[in-house]
Amino acid sequence: MIEKALKGSPRYFGALMVFLAVMGIGGGFYLIQLNNGLMVTGLSRDVSWGFYIAQFTYMVGVAASAVMLVLPYYFHHYKAYSKMIIMGEFLAIAAVIMCLGFIVIDIGQPQRMLNVLLNSTPRSVLFWDMVVLNGYLILNAVIGWTSLMAYWKRMSPPTWVKPLVYTSVVWAFSIHTVTAFLYAGLPGRHFWLTAILAARFLSSAFCSGPAILLLLTLLAKRLTGFDPGKEAVKSLSTTITYAMCVNVFFFFLEVFTAFYSNMPGHMDPILFLFSGFEGHTYMTPFMWTASFLAIGSLVLLIPYKWRYNPDILVPALIMLVIGTWIDKGMGLIAAGFTPNPFERVTEYLPTGPEIMIALMVYALGGFVLTILWKIALEVRAEVEGSL
Amino acid sequence: MQRSRRDFLKLAGVSALGLSAGTLGFLGEGAQAADALPSAADFAKPAKAKQWGMVIDTAKFDDALFKKCIDACHDNHNVPKIEGKQEIKWIWTEDFEGSFPTERPAFLAEAQEHRKYLLLCNHCANPACTRVCPTKATFKNDEGLVIMDYHRCIGCRYCMAGCPYGARSFNFRDPGEFIAKDKLNLQYPHRTRGVVEKCTFCVEKLAQGKLPLCVEASGGAMVFGDLEDPKSEVRKVLKEKYAIRRKPDAGTDPSVFYIL
Known part of the structure; x- marks a missing residue:
């Protein structure tokens, strides 16, 4: 089956070359970081995690979101997703690979990485995050590959795949829950110290992840003619809409608790994000952009006639993805560290090298995804005679 | 293990x-x-304790004494002098609000308001940093010290997110060139880039039965001893004088006390 990745149109190889080129350029910057340390980033003593860890968090959500297809398809026998399910599983694989990449580029001594296994420490949430992420990667790789192989050979998948699928459904929830626990258990980081963080993570994942999947699928449709089916697009867009409503609702729960209680520790990070804190307003344009995009996407998605219209659906999904990305990929980490333990603000924005190194990981994900989707689509074309 | x-x-x-x-x-x-x-x-004859702790008599400090204590620590432990937000510090000073933010001070007495406070790792009885470390590179030893194994640290900086006191520093760059060559203390290792470091309550001095360097330099403004021993000097001082700790609501049970 893998041989299907080795033959393709100039456009396919062109895309792979572009990803490789970005990886090469980003890799150059990573070498600089390896040789000089994380001084090349905008990180500091006060804001000690930043862009890398934020992208990691966002991508865990994208990986987990495959469950929004897997659950209805396997638990409720919802056949409309039969063509898309493999795309979701393969997107999850690419997303987890990016997650692992973002962790590797973030740590100061990557050559000691395996210390996490050698000195495994179950009381550390990071240990469990490593377990669930690698487990999820293996689960999706085994399930996705085996199912596709069976489909290619025109057989039903082996019976042992079913228990793995059921496991993967629960596992998907676990990866983003454990990732939220990384943050939600820290005393003194008020923005994260909230029981609803895991729920917020999951809701934002279950709108943004399927939105990315749907956008990429519609892109694949335009490029290759692969049709996921009208019903699938409709259902998935409905899932996205509900999840986004829940996501926005959860955010307002946070705002209520912080501001009605009037607890400074809880209000300060939210003030920092939306109105600035002690004159530091550099995050506010991003956060208000995110807010308008989020509300705007809901305005376009909630009326079903607009939602089912591809000309409106696509821009709405793009707005949703950018909005949730700013929220999680920029705001979440900065607000956890701001104000700092001394109630002061140390500004953080990623540096050029930092963004380039993160792009290297994104390009790696794009590279893996392109190959996996190519294989899936080729197999489908061969079995069905057409896409 | x-x-x-x-x-x-x-x-x-x-x-x-x-x-x-x-x-x-x-x-x-x-x-x-x-x-x-x-x-x-x-x-x-190493100094032994169940939980080492410290009392800082804040009224006894002036700028010269702060400098003396900080230099004693930083020079002896080869702490690099790096300017800016990627700085490294084991012991430093802050104003009242920065030191005790959860007090939310208002109409503070002038003496306390204008005073500076010496901050360092609290060597908490229940530290959040060691709880989150994925490799046990930072750990609590039998004497209640929160210390580091710089050779095991992978530089994930989870401990820095975990510490509610901002006591930890990360080596964003090679520290070597930021330590004056004539000041390099050959009896103490300097760190490598990519690892976290912090105050250790001078674990290496305690092993020789000596006091931590800052306590030694403070000339009595800092008292050090076993918090679990009712007869220790710290407990005697705490019995007599009202002392507070930083962010007690973080549940970490800090071992550094401040007499205001």
């Missing part, structure tokens, strides 16, 4: 003692004369 590690450390310690007991010829006469290495006898 931990047991065997401790055994190894003990063994390594004994071997080191053996080495230092003999003359280290390769260091040459000069090095030996200038910086005499501790010998086995120096480790014969």
Whole structure:
């Protein structure tokens, strides 16, 4: 089956070359970081995690979101997703690979990485995050590959795949829950110290992840003619809409608790994000952009006639993805560290090298995804005679 | 795992003692004369405690004494002098609001308002940093010290997110060039880039039965001892004077007390 990745149109190889080129350029910057340390980033003593860890968090959500297809398809026998399910599983694989990449580029001594296994420490949430992420990667790789192989050979998948699928459904929830626990258990980081963080993570994942999947699928449709089916697009867009409503609702729960209680520790990070804190307003344009995009996407998605219209659906999904990305990929980490333990603000924005190194990981994900989707689509074309 | 590690450390310690007991010829006469290495006898009577703690009498400090204490620590531990937001510090000063933000001070007495406070790792009885470390590179030893294994640290900086006191610093760059060559203390390792470091309550001095360097330099403004021992000097001071801790609501049970 893998041989299907080795033959393709100039456009396919062109895309792979572009990803490789970005990886090469980003890799150059990573070498600089390896040789000089994380001084090349905008990180500091006060804001000690930043862009890398934020992208990691966002991508865990994208990986987990495959469950929004897997659950209805396997638990409720919802056949409309039969063509898309493999795309979701393969997107999850690419997303987890990016997650692992973002962790590797973030740590100061990557050559000691395996210390996490050698000195495994179950009381550390990071240990469990490593377990669930690698487990999820293996689960999706085994399930996705085996199912596709069976489909290619025109057989039903082996019976042992079913228990793995059921496991993967629960596992998907676990990866983003454990990732939220990384943050939600820290005393003194008020923005994260909230029981609803895991729920917020999951809701934002279950709108943004399927939105990315749907956008990429519609892109694949335009490029290759692969049709996921009208019903699938409709259902998935409905899932996205509900999840986004829940996501926005959860955010307002946070705002209520912080501001009605009037607890400074809880209000300060939210003030920092939306109105600035002690004159530091550099995050506010991003956060208000995110807010308008989020509300705007809901305005376009909630009326079903607009939602089912591809000309409106696509821009709405793009707005949703950018909005949730700013929220999680920029705001979440900065607000956890701001104000700092001394109630002061140390500004953080990623540096050029930092963004380039993160792009290297994104390009790696794009590279893996392109190959996996190519294989899936080729197999489908061969079995069905057409896409 | 931990047991065997401790055994190894003990063994390594004994071997080191053996080495230092003999003359280290390769260091040459000069090095030996200038910086005499501790010998086995120096480790014969280590200071012992169940939970080391510290009381800082904030009224006794002025800028000169702050500098003396901070220099004693930073110079001896080869803490690099890096300017800016990627700085490294083990012990430093803050104003009242920065030191005790959860007090939400208002209409503070003038003396306390204008005073500065010496901040360092709290060596919490229930530290969040060691709880989150994925490799046990930072850990609490039998004497209540929160210390670091710089060779095990992977530089994930989870401990920095976990510490509610901002006590930890990360080596964003190679620290070597930021330590003045004439000030390099050959008896203490300097760190490598990509690892976290912090105050250790001078674990290396306690092992020789000595006080931490800042306490030594403070000339009585800082008192050090076993918080679990009712007869210790820290407990005596705490019995007499009202003292507060930083962010007690973080549940970490800090071991550094401040007499205002």
